[in-house]
Amino acid sequence: MSKEYDPFMHTAEHVLNQTMVRMFGCGRSFSSHLNADKSKCDYHFPRPLEDAEAAELERRINEVLAQHMPVRTEMLPREEAGKLVDLGRLPAHLEGEEELMVRIVTVGDYDICPCIGEHVENTSEVGAFRLVSHDFTPPQGDGEAGRLRIRFKLKKNA
Template identity: 30%
Template sequence: MTKLLYQTDSYLKEFTATIIETVEEGVVLDQSTFYPGGGGQPCDYGSLETLDGKTYEINAIAKRDGKIIHVIDGDKPQQQEVKGKIDWQRRYKLMRTHTAMHILCGVIWRDYNAAVTGGNMQVCQGRMDFELEGMQREMVSEIEIKINDEIRQQRPIVIKIHPREEALKIPDLIRTKTNLVPKEITEIRTVDIVGLDLQADGGTHVANTKEVGSLKLIKYKSKGRINKRLTMAVED
């Protein structure tokens, strides 16, 4: 089992770890700050360096049988200590993007009482689908003003890990149309944009909304009678 260092410190750029298993695709570490992907957020990129100075590029993470595999092309290192380093510039942009998605979700839940029906993100851009019947340009402009106002509020973002039963007692913790938290998960991590949005979430986030930058809703479309999609860009 790999200890997930990013769960308690999204700003950790480098770490040391021990290779506990080498498999066909790559290596399994005893601990890692690489986000493996999930919840619409892509995995981290970066590198692993052995004590003899050999560097292995990591551009994918695979999840197999409960293992997190740092994918390596070509020859793989065997059991030893390594130094890991994530592509921080890319990670930080994804942190800003993921937090922006929570700001959008929080505003629409608060002001329009609409649940999320789907979503995905890439670096500095993301889309979310909501259970909404109608959406016009005027409404989109109104939402854009509101989400940027939340950035200016400089709201702190607090990460906590709760026992499952305790977490599920929190009102409106699950903002998706269906509960996506697997039943075998015994602890639930929450992301709290204080005063706006509290959700179960496993991804990486910035510490304050002021870090996000400005947000622009670049596209909206209907995906069905009560399903509307918003696409958002994160700008410096």
């Protein structure tokens, strides 16, 4: 892992992704850059995010983080994992490998997804989530979604 890698940010990203899915019905981020100082996630999104929505997003994420949810990892056979999560983003070279074991990360009963990254053991370790900014790039072609970029920081618990 890179020395810039931060398990606190990674767990926060999982909670952000699931909160975006629940609030707006969009998919998980299609691109992200996580490091200890600040991070960003990009979403396929149809419009700009309103400031009130951004404030509610931040509030809900902090509410989830404060629930002291355990963060667990487990290795599951591909077939079993595919019943729980979308495996569509696994690297192409792994397609067709039926014996493949998939690492699954669960954040309490809030989020579950395939993931290779390190995480905290409990959401209460993450600290406070702060949505620093959000910007929107309109779609470039017919039928495409725009790109919503969310930048965030954490104030870690001392």
